[in-house]
Amino acid sequence: MKFISFFILALLLTTNISSQQVKSPSEFLGYEIGSRFTRHHKVVDYFKYVSSTLSNVKLEKYGETNEHRPLYVSYISSEENIINLEKIRKDNLSQTGIIAGNATNKKAIVWLSYNVHGNEASSTEAAMLTLYELITSKKAWLENTVVILDPCINPDGRDRYVNWYNQVKSTPFNIDQNAKEHSEPWPSGRPNHYLFDLNRDWAWASQVESQQRIAVYNKWMPHVHVDFHEQGINSPYYFAPAAEPFHEVISDWQRNFQTAIGKNHAEYFDKEGWLYFTKESFDLLYPSYGDTYPTYMGAIGMTYEQAGHGRAGLGINTDEGEVLTLKDRAAHHLTTGLSTVEISSKNAEKLNIEFKKFFDNSNLNYKSYVLKNENEDKMNRLKKLLDTHEIKYENAKSGTVKGYNYNTQEEDKFDANNTDLVIHTNQPKGKMVKVLFEPNAKLADSLTYDITAWSLPYAHGFKAIASKSKISSTFINDTKTVKNIIDTSAYAYISKWNSLDDATFLGALLQHNIVPRYTEKAFSANGKSFKKGTLIILRNDNRNSDFDTKIIEIANKHQRSLTPISTGFSEIGVDFGSSSVKPIHKQKIAVVSGKATSSLSFGEVWHFFETQLQYPITNINSTNFGYTDLSKYDVIILPNGYYNAVLNKSTLTKVKKWTRSGGTLIAIGNALKSFANKDGFSLKTKKLEEEEKGKEDNLIPFEDRERKSVANLITGSVFKSTLDNSHPLAFGYGKEYFSLKLSGTSYSYLKEGYNVGYFDKNAKNISGYAGSKAVKNVPESLLFGEEPMGSGSVIYMVDNPLFRSFWENGKLFVANAVFLLNSNKLK
16 A cells, blocks of 8 residues: 555656656747747747657647648647547537537537737747646646647748748847838738638638648537737737627627636736736627637637737837837737636536537527539539538428528528438537528627628529428438540530539640630530530640540549530531630739739639639739730739739830730729729729718717718628629629629729629628618629720629638639630730
8 A cells, every 4th residue: 555655656756857847948949938939840849849758748730731831739638638538529529419429528628729820920939838837837727628729820821920020130129110120021921821811711711721720620629719819019918708799699608708718817917917908899700710610619719819910020119108029928828828728627517518508509590501403513612611610411302492592582482302402400510500501690780800791602602592490301422423435536525614613624624735615605416505605625626646535534533524526516506616616725824912912812813723723823023013024924813902003104004005915904802993983994983972961970979980980881791793694704604693792892884895793773782781871882883894905805803702712603703704705816
């Protein structure tokens, strides 16, 4: 007995000595945290060192960025919990219904995420400090708590910022706000490699970092999730509770525990005299944030914001005359991180009880969402997204489905069949289903931090019904593999055109020097009907010995079904030699980037071409645009941006000359302002209607100004538009399109050109918030238009169809503009 007691005592002493022997971040790195920025590989080295030294810390590589930096999470708990980590994980999942079982090992699970925005860099420094404190001074909390710590969600952006800052900073650092070290160059370190904001990508999972992180997140489904950020240098520190509006699926417990966490933080901040604020600015509505996505998955999801951002560097003088240092910023994040773990540990039992309750979805209004399958490619893209989030779906049984019709915005019905998709809300992630599919999110407040409409049936372009009754369904494994075979007698091969996958296939053909054609008019051949835009690959255009082999190989790789045709004589409609069957030549595309452009919008274009169309583009810096030889390019894309300094009078003349010679100029979002009301362009801005006389803005009380200003804004709501789908820009679409409107700026119909997409006189927002004044300007305005100019044309895209890469139904417009307009002309 004495031997056993001695052994236990020795073990405890050994463990204690081991903990004491673990180096602090400063000891390991050789400098004090806050005295310099730590590059990502050094952060990884410290986490590897701790996990290799201690048995109660486990490090897991979960992915890799586009620039090949590793992504890690660290599991920190007691030794016993780490030994039983898999059981703890499964026990927790059993509380959600995701897997079967009865939880016996109920630990609090707290996930801390750092540095989603690369230039908000103090949080990764704090992550190392937090790890050290948890394994030394705060070990008692780990007895009933598992902490999952991601030290850097966005390593590519972080290193972009840190490398720049280290190159330009003064020694010692300069606190003057005008110093170069406080003025980041375009595109800043905030976004990832493709210049996406990863804090807006949780639900859409367009980026590899998001996809890989969500796979691990869904394995754990934590009870608490914190996203660490930085804000402007003159705002102190923000923590929970969040601001209104809260989405209606958020439970009272989630609201109340946010407040409890905030009060716990406040005690620590009050002792130090640190300033902070709560309940302002950062709401819980848009589902793709690092606080809302976990919230809709049952967690207490929160954003913490420290003053600083990329402007602060190692230290800066604020407007109040205080020197804000990196050391202070890291200390504040350390404090809230530890406080979060502390209160979670104290409430571990209650967290588990309430977490389990969240997954009761019996009170949700809509029981099923039914999506009509009229386009298999679109359906597969939606299924892929649902699979990413592990949301279950089935096929409808044949019969009439009744409910809210997304197209008509009325109670309606349609006939369903077994190819249609059904997503029920009586599944573990039913509340997330509601959030992603609901026709219109309930808004408790019009002052929100982001877009207010995102419903997937609109975003993906489906006819859909939201039903208050559970729709009969069954699972059909209908995975099909396309396997075309060579037909050496074929006069031509035909392929459909109504999805982004078709455009990717077209891009591959062009890169393999195959010349396809597209038809501007419908036709019938071999007993089949083919729509406008259909691709026709003629043997006569491609007189190569390996023509058949090459085209079949490309089609099978891209899973495109080809129809071989033995004659160019159509049964109905145009023959293949018609002038309406136009060749598509390989397009050389330039995209403008740099200071004049929105880095996010440029990133959307870059990501679209490189990862989805898989078609090459040339990135031209906006500062070089004025003296670039434009004749090298067939298409020039101007992402959303402000081009007044770039498109001056002489450059506009140069652009017009290039366009008249056959070029296609595509302007997106605010880029249109550089052409509106200018000589030589027919685009005209619609002015906002004046308010009633006597209601002068300067008489509005100061405290009401912000709320009143939103009347002029549209920051993300859905409007129904009309399409002229006889125009190549709208090939592959029907006669209606639901657009995500991101701005209150409106343009009149083109008087000289084609109004391909437009809002008619009855247009109104059907989902999300739109300001009362701005919404009046949408009817009888332009959405997508083509202005012919000589042999070329200018394409106006008022709403950005590539926004955050989640509005899937808009992407074909960009492909149409690039490949179907003016591409028949050899330049």
